Amino acid sequence: QVQLVESGGGLVQAGGSLSLSCAASGTIFSINAMGWYRQAPGKQRELVAIIGSGDSTNYRDSVKGRFTISRDNAKNTVYLQMNSLKPEDTAVYYCYAAIKTSRSQTYSTAYWGQGTQVTVSS
Numbered sequence: 001q002v003q004l005v006e007s008g009g010g011l012v013q014a015g016g017s018l019s020l021s022c023a024a025s026g027t028i029f030s031i032n033a034m035g036w037y038r039q040a041p042g043k044q045r046e047l048v049a050i051i052g053s054g055d056s057t058n059y060r061d062s063v064k065g066r067f068t069i070s071r072d073n074a075k076n077t078v079y080l081q082m083n084s085l086k087p088e089d090t091a092v093y094y095c096y097a098a099i100k101t102s103r104s105q106t107y108s109t110a111y112w113g114q115g116t117q118v119t120v121s122s
Helices: none
Strands: 002-007 012-015 018-026 030-039 046-051 058-060 067-072 077-082 091-100 110-111 114-121
Touching: 002 091, 002 110, 018 030, 018 091, 018 114, 030 067, 030 077, 046 067, 046 077, 058 067, 077 091
Parallel strands: 012 114
Antiparallel strands: 002 018, 018 077, 030 046, 030 091, 046 058, 067 077, 091 110, 091 114
């Protein structure tokens, strides 16, 4: 019913920038938080940034000042602007959204995108 489609990944040199976007579609009543996670080989998936329904934001310390998360509620889309990229940012980036598909739902359901590869070369 719900799918999250990501775009914007790629290969970039250290110090460069990339912009990711993720659009949710399908049967959606409301979207609470949206965010971005990433997973590097051999590591667990980790939170990169999250934005609440009221536009409050949280970032992991290593990306503060470099990454900016934003959302467009009319488009059910979340963005991640990544500047001053470092090789350690290399990972598969996954879009996340907490979504209710009907008003009767008590809790939101977590949905995930398929992931987009971000590679930062030194």
